Amino acid sequence: MKLDNIYQEEKKSNFAKVSEIIITMASRPSGFIGLSILIFHVILAFISPYVAPYDFKAINPTLMLQAPSAEYWFGTDDLGRDVFTRTILGGRTALTITFFGSLIALLWGGLLGIFCGLVGGKTDDIVMRIVDAFLSIPWILAMLLIVSLLGTSTEVLIPALGFFYGKGIVRVARAATHDVIAKDFIVSARARGHSNFSIIWNEIIPNVRDAILVEGAMRWSWMLLGFSSLSFLGFGVSPPTPDWGLMISNARGLMSFAYWSVIAPIVGLSSLIIGINLTADAFAKALGIDRSTKAPV
Amino acid sequence: MTEIIQKVKNLSIGFKSKKGEEILILRNISTNIKKGETVGIVGESGSGKSTLALAMMGYVKHGLYTIGGECEFNSSNLLKMKNRDLEKIRGRKIAMIPQNAGQALTPNLKIGYQIDEALQLHSDLKEEEREKKISELLNKVRLPSPETIALRYPHELSGGQQQRVAVAMALAGTPDLLLLDEPTTGLDVTTQAHVLELLNFIAKDTGTSMVYVSHDLGAIAQVSDRIIVMYSGEIVLEGPSRDILKKPIHPYTYGLLKSIPKLSLAGLPQSMPGSQPQPGTIHRGCSFFDRCDFSEEKCKNNSPQLEYLEELNTSVRCFNHKSLMNDSQVNQTVNEIKTSTQDKEILNLSEVSISYAKQKLLDQVLNRISDDNPTVKDININIKKGETIALVGESGSGKSTILKSIAGLLRTKGGIIKFDQNRNLSSDLKERDPNDLRIIQLIFQNPDESLNPNHTVEEIIAQPLKLYFGLKGEELKKNIIDLLQKVRLGEFYMSRYPRQLSGGEKQRVAVARAFAAKPDIILCDEVTSALDVSVQAAVLNLLQQLKEDFGTTYIFVSHDLAVVRAISDRVAVLYQGRLCEVGPSKDVYQFPSHPYTEVLLGAVLEPDPDIKPKLVAEDIVEEKPPQKGCSFQGRCSRILGDICKNEVPTWQITNSGNSIRCHIPLKELQKDQIN
Numbered sequence A: 001m002k003l004d005n006i007y008q009e010e011k012k013s014n015f016a017k018v019s020e021i022i023i024t025m026a027s028r029p030s031g032f033i034g035l036s037i038l039i040f041h042v043i044l045a046f047i048s049p050y051v052a053p054y055d056f057k058a059i060n061p062t063l064m065l066q067a068p069s070a071e072y073w074f075g076t077d078d079l080g081r082d083v084f085t086r087t088i089l090g091g092r093t094a095l096t097i098t099f100f101g102s103l104i105a106l107l108w109g110g111l112l113g114i115f116c117g118l119v120g121g122k123t124d125d126i127v128m129r130i131v132d133a134f135l136s137i138p139w140i141l142a143m144l145l146i147v148s149l150l151g152t153s154t155e156v157l158i159p160a161l162g163f164f165y166g167k168g169i170v171r172v173a174r175a176a177t178h179d180v181i182a183k184d185f186i187v188s189a190r191a192r193g194h195s196n197f198s199i200i201w202n203e204i205i206p207n208v209r210d211a212i213l214v215e216g217a218m219r220w221s222w223m224l225l226g227f228s229s230l231s232f233l234g235f236g237v238s239p240p241t242p243d244w245g246l247m248i249s250n251a252r253g254l255m256s257f258a259y260w261s262v263i264a265p266i267v268g269l270s271s272l273i274i275g276i277n278l279t280a281d282a283f284a285k286a287l288g289i290d291r292s293t294k295a296p297v
Numbered sequence B: 001m002t003e004i005i006q007k008v009k010n011l012s013i014g015f016k017s018k019k020g021e022e023i024l025i026l027r028n029i030s031t032n033i034k035k036g037e038t039v040g041i042v043g044e045s046g047s048g049k050s051t052l053a054l055a056m057m058g059y060v061k062h063g064l065y066t067i068g069g070e071c072e073f074n075s076s077n078l079l080k081m082k083n084r085d086l087e088k089i090r091g092r093k094i095a096m097i098p099q100n101a102g103q104a105l106t107p108n109l110k111i112g113y114q115i116d117e118a119l120q121l122h123s124d125l126k127e128e129e130r131e132k133k134i135s136e137l138l139n140k141v142r143l144p145s146p147e148t149i150a151l152r153y154p155h156e157l158s159g160g161q162q163q164r165v166a167v168a169m170a171l172a173g174t175p176d177l178l179l180l181d182e183p184t185t186g187l188d189v190t191t192q193a194h195v196l197e198l199l200n201f202i203a204k205d206t207g208t209s210m211v212y213v214s215h216d217l218g219a220i221a222q223v224s225d226r227i228i229v230m231y232s233g234e235i236v237l238e239g240p241s242r243d244i245l246k247k248p249i250h251p252y253t254y255g256l257l258k259s260i261p262k263l264s265l266a267g268l269p270q271s272m273p274g275s276q277p278q279p280g281t282i283h284r285g286c287s288f289f290d291r292c293d294f295s296e297e298k299c300k301n302n303s304p305q306l307e308y309l310e311e312l313n314t315s316v317r318c319f320n321h322k323s324l325m326n327d328s329q330v331n332q333t334v335n336e337i338k339t340s341t342q343d344k345e346i347l348n349l350s351e352v353s354i355s356y357a358k359q360k361l362l363d364q365v366l367n368r369i370s371d372d373n374p375t376v377k378d379i380n381i382n383i384k385k386g387e388t389i390a391l392v393g394e395s396g397s398g399k400s401t402i403l404k405s406i407a408g409l410l411r412t413k414g415g416i417i418k419f420d421q422n423r424n425l426s427s428d429l430k431e432r433d434p435n436d437l438r439i440i441q442l443i444f445q446n447p448d449e450s451l452n453p454n455h456t457v458e459e460i461i462a463q464p465l466k467l468y469f470g471l472k473g474e475e476l477k478k479n480i481i482d483l484l485q486k487v488r489l490g491e492f493y494m495s496r497y498p499r500q501l502s503g504g505e506k507q508r509v510a511v512a513r514a515f516a517a518k519p520d521i522i523l524c525d526e527v528t529s530a531l532d533v534s535v536q537a538a539v540l541n542l543l544q545q546l547k548e549d550f551g552t553t554y555i556f557v558s559h560d561l562a563v564v565r566a567i568s569d570r571v572a573v574l575y576q577g578r579l580c581e582v583g584p585s586k587d588v589y590q591f592p593s594h595p596y597t598e599v600l601l602g603a604v605l606e607p608d609p610d611i612k613p614k615l616v617a618e619d620i621v622e623e624k625p626p627q628k629g630c631s632f633q634g635r636c637s638r639i640l641g642d643i644c645k646n647e648v649p650t651w652q653i654t655n656s657g658n659s660i661r662c663h664i665p666l667k668e669l670q671k672d673q674i675n
């Protein structure tokens, strides 16, 4: 509640601010669950190469489609590879690519949105038209075009995903900037003669940062789903790299008699998406931003 | 004895803080509202007056809860009632007019339709009866030609007319009790006076009891029979209106009345030190102790109880009320303002005109503004160094527009703005050099908007120091502390964020930021209108002190003529972006006046039951200035005919140097106005 703020005197260090936000997030059950899932996945991504019991690409025709056992916890796939090994490794690529992709999306989407909000008028109109035009292209078709022209390397996937998922951030950043720009403190800075750069950096960014970060977190989970869909269609990372989308796609035909080879990656992928979503929501609530009314685009 | 219709008994409302403490917003309130009376509730923002009014209709805001007590209406406790039962009472038996009710009308529905909806909801009338009732209601709130008004949309009405519609809707259910929360705040002075007069009329005509909540003692004085003064969630004084305004026996009310500027008095009123304590910070003793001139040792630790004085029919919460009883005529003393006006001219506006019209492509290409009837036109003023010149006029009269152009935020259409006799200021911000920008600083109306919520006080004040003087490190810090001291804030405020400051403190920070640039001219746009009266006086005194110390020139925009009277050396009256009268303040406040100045002066609400506003002209609002003739022709009650419609009047100058722009000769103006 607002009145409570009056009693907090000290300017807090950034570290204190961040830890307070995390504590607030974790104090809500949904936030706690989301954070736990996300942290679990991140830790797993870091340590999985060292703890994986088998070689993820070791094909063994004698061990095809083994049911889960003490030796092969999640069973084996159609090439006799250990599903457990491939599952714990399968999040690494997805997490890394989408994390950096989201950073790129945040950066260009945030900056372009702030710029549009600031300059307004014709330039803003034109830029937003273009952004809208892009928004209306089915992203998956465009992505397919890009990867078929440029290949599916990480260097292509990260900026391409970052580009497509930045569009939504442009809108949010622009709207937030619009709200701030009419305030007298901006007028005051203008009248004093501050440069545009200084106005953006000192006056606008601190006031729109939260909204943009929350949107970025939301976009991350959408990007993860998008990336996995690409892999599923065979346009993401290439085999034999372990990847959930790829694994689901490979194993989907075997569902009826080897359910284990498909369930493990599905659980992995969906839990990560739920984890990020819950975390993003808790993050928004901790910052006092209400997302509940907004439907994701 | 008259019937009591609402009985508030030992009401406490509060919320739980993050730490789990119970924090009280209302503390043990008891009062009765009688049938047919109008009760005014006054208090500063945060004193709990709106919470009390809402509780009187059984509503407790989200996040708050009732800690104890009840609000009894028709012998049932509204606060314990089920929502379904409350719905039958709200709108029918108890109606409310919230702040900005006029603006809250649904924009795309016709007025008549909206009133009809209210009637369907709150009365049992049949369709044919409702139609009659609509024009009856519109008539009652004195809207001209009800039939046509009913067919209009809200945006086709002026602010005052919208407010009348809101009153009409509230009367739809013929309520026994009407609650009004700041019903005239935000309206123009003239409109405000008209709406209050209407409310008075309705109270008499229908016998409805009214509870009128406001921070403005001037407005309360005009309508109420009884006044309740709240401070920090408690009633500190309650009694007949006249006694409270003339002989306030509580130190807070006494101080409050003394801090309100009066039209009849030049000079700054005395300010009350400090500010109202935040809820939850008072643990013992009198809540007014810190600010009280009459406090004693015992007030510190003992809380005074509300004491009923039979002979005065007044309740008061103060140990020392007796000492005030003997000499409590509010003898207002003012701090005379020393004029520091020098002969040197510092700013000259000549033939300035400003237009908001959208420019055609050709004009854009040629980089010129063409508009034969611009928003602001013919502004000629020269301002002396050290002077305080005030721009007054109703909302939309172009006051802020002129300030923006002086600051370079808005391009002028024509005319010249000259600084220090020889330096032409470009009308475009980008073409002004940093020094041109430094010499003119702005202070805004609402410090919540003018201070970046994500910056600390230190960062806020550092901005101009870094920008104009390149200060860094220890020197920067020393300067910030220095400035904070000048605005009477301690060093420890440096690390605070705006949300951790009170309204008055925030405005002081804004003042410090303006002075940090060492400007020659400070443009003040309604700098005190967002502040409580007790704080307003302090900020005005501070501005005056700083001006005397630094020789700064102020251009002071305000709609409050009493505030302008208190602080300014010279006044310029604007109507529809055209000057009507310019002169030394003492002369502007005396007749002969421009007919528009006369209207403004007549509408001022003073906290004195003996001074009633004089309503000279209608409170219509014109969209655009007239193409030709006198700018005030549309509303002037003294209009002479064709000459006013066709010819722009020339300036007439009185002996004392007051310029009036009207076709009526000064002698006649004076004769008419004094009668």
Ligand SMILES: Nc1ncnc2c1ncn2[C@@H]1O[C@H](COP(=O)(O)OP(=O)(O)OP(=O)(O)O)[C@@H](O)[C@H]1O
Pocket: B356, B375, B393, B394, B395, B396, B397, B398, B399, B400, B401, B402, B559, B623
């Ligand atoms: N950005 C704008 N575009 C178009 N018209 C405007 C704009 N800003 C103000 N106006 C118009 O210009 C006129 C003068 O407005 P201005 O804000 O200067 O009035 P003001 O005297 O400061 O009023 P207030 O007391 O309400 O602040 C009004 O008619 C207003 O509607």
Ligand code: SF4
Pocket: B251, B252, B286, B287, B288, B289, B292, B293, B294, B295, B296, B299, B304, B317, B318, B319, B320, B321
């Ligand atoms: S009780 Fe004491 S401190 Fe409180 S108002 Fe009265 S004199 Fe002042």
Ligand code: SF4
Pocket: B594, B595, B596, B630, B631, B632, B633, B636, B637, B638, B639, B640, B644, B649, B661, B662, B663, B664
């Ligand atoms: S010139 Fe005419 S219309 Fe204008 S103020 Fe004078 S009398 Fe009224």
Ligand SMILES: [Mg+2]
Pocket: B399, B400, B401, B525
């Ligand atoms: Mg204004």
